[in-house]
Amino acid sequence: LSSSALFCSPRNLMSTNNYIKRVSIEGNIAVGKSTFARLLQNACPDWDVIAEPVSKWQNVDQTPPTASSPQPCTSNLLEMMYRDPKRWSYTFQSFSCMSRLRTQLQPLPDTLLRSRGGAVRVYERSVYSDRYIFALNMFALGCINSTEWAVYQDWHSFLIEQFGHRVQLEGIIYLRASPQMCLERLNRRARVEEQEIELDYLEKLHTRHEDWLINKTTTLHFEQLMKVPVLVLDAEVAFEQNPEVQDCLLSKVRDFLS
Ligand code: TTP
DSSP states (O other), rough: OOOOOOOOOOOOTTTOOSSSSEEEOOTTTTTSSSHHHHHHHHOTSSSEEEOOOHHHHOOOOEEEESSSOOSOEOOOOHHHHOHHHHHHHHHHHHHHHHHHHHTTSSSHHHHHHTTTTTTEEEEEEEEEHHIIIIIIIHTTTTSSSSHHHHHHHHHHHHHHHHGGGGSSOOOOEEOOOOOHHHHHHHHHTTOGTTTTTHHHHHEEEEEHIIIIIIIIOSOSSSSHHHTOOOEEEESSSSSSHHHHHHHHHHHHHHHHHH
């Protein structure tokens, strides 16, 4: 991987009359998307950074709490999916996409809408990585069957037709690191559900990101998505504890959005 970030300016493509600039952060599992999202939020407090609703996937409400049983009963769909991918991948991919869309459709706070220079909304992942990275990969692995895949694509396309303009991206920030580095970070953070993830799975997801965002060989069903500019940031270098690397990455993001 190159040590310098590749840079592609969205200036000509970013519409000047669109008040909200929406960008998503994409990248492999454990590459550091949430750390980077927190970094952006701290550096740019007037940006609206929307975290991925992973805890919802780990705590799916089965029954709402009642007076007689105040503890809600929840199931961990993330854990179920990793334990038995053939049984649960379709369910997981439906729920993760729905919960993401619901979170990302939330109205922008008034204070941000009035911010000078326009509002910036940053998403951790998008409905597009849901489909073109994870769901597609599970289909290719045979964990989503062809009927489930047809159903998934049908409702996903319909949702994008109906709501796509409200989550339309003007830029994508691709945090790029080798699958080996992601595996190292994944092992370090030790999320219980991810214990069995192997390098091979991260390599497959890496290739999907590369095909979509670098090689542009993924077949996309949304014309507007093909034109979205991509800022590629080298995430091989640990940035969490390194202010110099952070400054460099942040200035690239600011340039990208200016
Ligand atoms: P990620 O979206 O990759 O989030 P992360 O917390 O690993 O990212 P980072 O460390 O870079 O901040 O995925 C969260 C978990 O959900 C991970 O185990 C992969 C899984 N997942 C799927 O299986 N399918 C999906 O469609 C998505 C979005 C995630």
